[in-house]
Amino acid sequence: MTARPPLRRIALLDDFGDAARASADWSGLPVEVFTDHVTGPALAERLRGFDAVVLIRERSPFPAELAEALPDLRLVVTTGMRNRVLNMDACQARGIAVCGTPSSAAPTVELAWGLILGLARRIPAQENALRQGHWQAHPPGLELEGATLGVAGLGRIGVKVTAIALAFGMKVLAWSPNMTPERAAAAGAELAGKLDLFARSDIVSLHLGLGPSTRGIVGAAELAAMRPGALLVNTSRGALVDEAALLAALHEGRLGGAAIDVFEQEPLPADHPLLAAPNTLLTPHLGYVSARNFRAYFEGATACLRAWNAGAALPNPLNAAAGATTAQDPHA
Template sequence: MTTTRPTLTVLDDYQGVALTSADWGPVRESHDVVVLRDHLPDEDAVVAALEGSEVVVVMRERTPFPASTLARLPRLRLLVTTGMRNAAIDVGAATARGVTVSGTTGSSTAVPELTIGMMIALMRGFAPEDAAVRAGGWQHTIGPGLSGRTLGIIGLGRLGVPVARLAQAFGMRVIAWSPNLTPERARPHQVEAVTKTELFAQSDVVTLHLPLSERSRGLVGADDLARLRPTAYLVNTSRGPIVDEAALLEALQAGRIAGAALDVYEREPLPADDPWRSAPRTLLLPHIGYVTTDVYREWYGQVVEDVVAWRGGEPLRVVTP
């Protein structure tokens, strides 16, 4: 008598590294493992790909799991997300349907490092100079350095603090604002807490490090961008919807700010005809702030632990509504 083994599906493995980032042997003892590299564009595609899966592994917020999708996946019993916070999963709906949601922990310097790297690359014109050299040219752009400039950080938390430290190492003055930031909380980090208006008026570079929520959605609007000097830059490695994208695009096209470096967008992956693909004075990356070999080894290693623990009846790192 043959029995059908349950299936575990790994979603959105864009680089094709999920299976080499951890030892999946303990998982293969109980499950057939399927890896999907291409993004599933809509709910119907998600359901068609996962209707036979008992366990699904998701990479951050690349694929949404609202209540409507969960209702169409009756075989799903475990949903594992990298990270402990995933706004794309309706955890309450999953829990109500008897689906366990587990996550992974760990901190990384990947996003702060990328933030500083994007600042330098944008301000010094790395991308256009690289393209010019490859086309036979030589020296076309000029831009400011970091030392002596003012960095405005929106969100002085888990990611904002290390960004502040890195910026200070380059000789930058650092100011910060968030809805709950106080001078007392900012002072130990040698950061000056300012008002939101002051931050946009004083900053040479503004960088965002807040989670996406109903409070933060659209937090940076046209009025804020209008306070930036024409020589100022904006960097967003947080979430696209925190910034009014239409207002930012208009400010760039009108030349009212010097440039923007973006790793996140309202729609991901960006559609082929998205206006961001041709936006002027921009450095665009495909949401790779956390994408390093070190992070993936840690996350996928913990994914394996989550699956094995759940299979043993003692789920690890359970995400609750």
Template sequence: MASLVKIAVLDDWQGIARASADWRALEARATVDFFPAAFASEDEAASRLAAYDILLPMRERTAFPASLIARLPRLKLIAMTGPRAGTLDLAACTKAGVLVCNTGSDASGAATAELALALLLAAARHVPAGDAAIRAGRFQEGVGLGQTLAGATLGVIGLGRIGARMAGYGRALGMRVLAWSANLTPERAAEAGAEYATKEALLAQSDAISLHLVLSARTRGVLGAAELARLKPGAIVVNTARGPLIEEAALVAALREGRIIAALDVFDTEPLPADHPLRTLPNTVLTPHLGFGTGAIFRQFYGEAIENIAAFLDGAPMRVVNPEAIAPSA
């Protein structure tokens, strides 16, 4: 079987998968194809992936709902990168006998928090506008005045490992740091060097807010029109977590009215459509979901995913997320 195995490496949008790991041993045992572009639809994904036995997706870029799993008759293994993927239907994989393996993610929290800090600073000091002015042959003309963050208030929504890092960065800048999430206690906030606040108080008092929640039914739309209306004029909203944490229509409306600034690394639809209004609004700083994407992390992701695939081909799968998918021995 090994010589007939077909492996698809998905979501290589930056064209760095091949350089991030040593694929030679795997390519000696199987056909390995790299997919550098996103699929336009589930139909396209089903059509192009139907002939593959093993898929190696990058985090949550390609979604795998039950409807897609059912259309991949040869699929035996999804070697996902990172510890979990909210867009992969694990129950459907298990029911179909598709094994799912994962990888570690040692530095992704630090990388994402660092990008959140970068977005905050870029928005506060109009870094993209300044860069664009110089590249257009201007200098300070039209750039506008920035904000001083020292002495301002940072609201951190979600004080887990990434949010706690962001709180530390805020303190290092001389900011007052408030924190809120549904299960946060004043004691836990204090341990992370933040002050606990209600959601309403955090929104009303913060000069900048940064979201660090896991997307779930409870957190989807945690910032809607009512919440955005509570923000101070000119407040900066940083989101490096998941796009749907903010109601997109309400966000676009607030930006069009010039009430806030948004610094975003994540979006409801990724890649962001070419005609999306966020692309043309001047009071935004946008990056293409780069939060976890550093060299060290990609080397871990692809290196461990290759190990997982080799172990599966050897009949001794490792880092298995759904061991119940393995058929019992006869």
């Protein structure tokens, strides 16, 4: 392979829990770990002089103007194989290599079911009441056996969520913009129209990618179609849901509750209105956050960084500058 100048400065961004250092062997790599979050001009200033950046999924947007502001940057490693807020075209145009890492869908599937169970059985509210001296202070929760789960999106996560629903004895409806009856049936679900899915489900769980056609795809009409007391769970993308419509449905008591792991603005500001909305179960984008998945992420990242320094082929290349032979779509 062609010799490359070794990396002099590597930035690892947004390591909120300071987990990266313990998840892989970084020895010999000149990495600087940032545990806070900055954006815009402050991020460009922070990254000035770095020749490699490691991104944790989609925590920091990496638009074209940021790539253009960093003339020393030669390599970007994103954890996972897709990052919708990383401008791949700008990186390729500037000759910046982009690599991904291995990842697992299992943590998001497990978190989705943790949220479903927590919301359906009112576990956080009951636990908080118990600590305050109250016994069975809230109304009974929803029993899953015999209930209907609506799954919006049957990708690798939605299919696994469906399998667990069937194990609970639930009926599963499935919908996505390109869903077919055969694909739904193969997963053990029944194809439904979008409004029909929202109207017939006791719980709706979102597992769609975000793009122009799906932004705001759950709006006032979909929320109004949901039966009284129904639950909405979103572990996919915050912008799939019209936030104003969701807040209205919650405050008006038309929804039984919403469990949300993903937000259009992350980290969530301390004054965000969802924090004060009733009947919510909120988590700080934990879907992919597990010890095993972080080991896969950061061992994959260090493998890419070491391959660069060794002049070897880069693992998991995502653009031609990194050695990919076919273009990758970070929004897929």
